[in-house]
Amino acid sequence: MKQIIPVASGKGGVGKTTTVANLGISLARKGKTVIMIDLDLGESNLHTVMGIKNIKPGLGHFINKREDSFESLIQETGFERLYLITGDSLFPGAANLPYFQKKKIIKSIRELTADYILLDIGSGSSYNVIDFFLISPENIIVTIPETTALLNAYSFLKNALYRLIYLALPPHSEERDYFNEFSRESIEKGENNLSNLVKVIGSFSEELSGRISHSLTQFSPHVIFNMSLNDDEKFITDKLIKITDKNLGKKIRTAGQIPWVNEMRRSSIIMKPYLQLYENSVYENAMNHLVSYIEENFKFRFN
Ligand SMILES: Nc1ncnc2c1ncn2[C@@H]1O[C@H](COP(=O)(O)OP(=O)(O)OP(=O)(O)O)[C@@H](O)[C@H]1O
Numbered sequence: 001m002k003q004i005i006p007v008a009s010g011k012g013g014v015g016k017t018t019t020v021a022n023l024g025i026s027l028a029r030k031g032k033t034v035i036m037i038d039l040d041l042g043e044s045n046l047h048t049v050m051g052i053k054n055i056k057p058g059l060g061h062f063i064n065k066r067e068d069s070f071e072s073l074i075q076e077t078g079f080e081r082l083y084l085i086t087g088d089s090l091f092p093g094a095a096n097l098p099y100f101q102k103k104k105i106i107k108s109i110r111e112l113t114a115d116y117i118l119l120d121i122g123s124g125s126s127y128n129v130i131d132f133f134l135i136s137p138e139n140i141i142v143t144i145p146e147t148t149a150l151l152n153a154y155s156f157l158k159n160a161l162y163r164l165i166y167l168a169l170p171p172h173s174e175e176r177d178y179f180n181e182f183s184r185e186s187i188e189k190g191e192n193n194l195s196n197l198v199k200v201i202g203s204f205s206e207e208l209s210g211r212i213s214h215s216l217t218q219f220s221p222h223v224i225f226n227m228s229l230n231d232d233e234k235f236i237t238d239k240l241i242k243i244t245d246k247n248l249g250k251k252i253r254t255a256g257q258i259p260w261v262n263e264m265r266r267s268s269i270i271m272k273p274y275l276q277l278y279e280n281s282v283y284e285n286a287m288n289h290l291v292s293y294i295e296e297n298f299k300f301r302f303n
Pocket residue numbers: 009011012013014015016017018019040043122123226227228258259260261262264265268
């Protein structure tokens with residue numbers, strides 16, 4: 001039984017890759033086997049944050065050279081129990097992944113063996129990004145306590161919920177026509193909401209609306225507020241939680257508040273993960289809290 005944890009963000013540069021790298025180290029130090037996968041196709045840099053040269057086959061090979069074995073892409077990181085599958089930075093163009101390739105990658109990820117599989121996903125709301133985010137119903141969205149980043153996080157979650165529903169609807173069906181009509185109206189104005197949508201789908205097919213309701217209930221995004229400066233920022237982080245609850249009917253939970261640390265710049269320049277350089281820091285403390293949060297709150301397991 002393993003846990004797959006996709007890590008995404010609406011806005012770029014909020015710290016997904018840094019968080020995945022250091023969370024991976026923290027989980028491995030707690031005795032867990034962890035595979036980190038760089039799914040930020042087109043912008044892969046998890047290997048650089050880990051201080052690993054990009055010379056072994058990664059996802060780019062799997063996509064372009066039709067490397068058959070996904071497992072053979074797993075490489076060591078120098079940390080016990082912590083492994084990495086690099087992205088595609090040696091192969092331009094992989095960001096525009098055809099649908100069948102995306103399905104193949106998703107299937108291959110589900111077949112891996114580890115305690116935790118952490119997915120560093122790109123930012124934005126393209127279908128590739130959202131479909132990787134939806135690999136697991138329990139996932140992490142990283143943001144920073146700034147209005148633009150929070151609004152992008154909200155839009156990302158809205159797009160993810162819409163995509164979740166859309167993918168469940170049969171192609172060329174009345175349900176899909178209704179969904180397309182629904183999507184043209186604003187849900188922010190309060191006239192439209194997702195539970196009404198599910199009700200109307202129920203009038204076409206009860207079984208389908210039951211399945212969608214179940215997926216919506218199961219969908220549990222957790223949010224990390226990175227680069228946090230002080231507790232006064234709580235008012236702005238609470239805003240994200242409130243608007244997602246009000247407009248999307250989704251109570252997202254805070255997985256952690258990770259402090260801004262000046263020394264992250266040095267970690268990035270000398271290409272060594274923060275936790276390898278600094279011990280007993282506030283950052284390490286926050287990462288350990290995040291590990292405990294995940295152990296206590298993430299329930300979904302894959303076989
Ligand atoms: N807690 C932190 N304190 C200070 N700096 C941080 C922190 N977390 C990340 N950074 C810095 O912020 C920058 C962006 O981080 P990172 O590359 O991890 O973001 P990202 O979300 O993966 O970006 P992208 O969307 O481009 O993939 C980097 O320079 C990183 O060193």
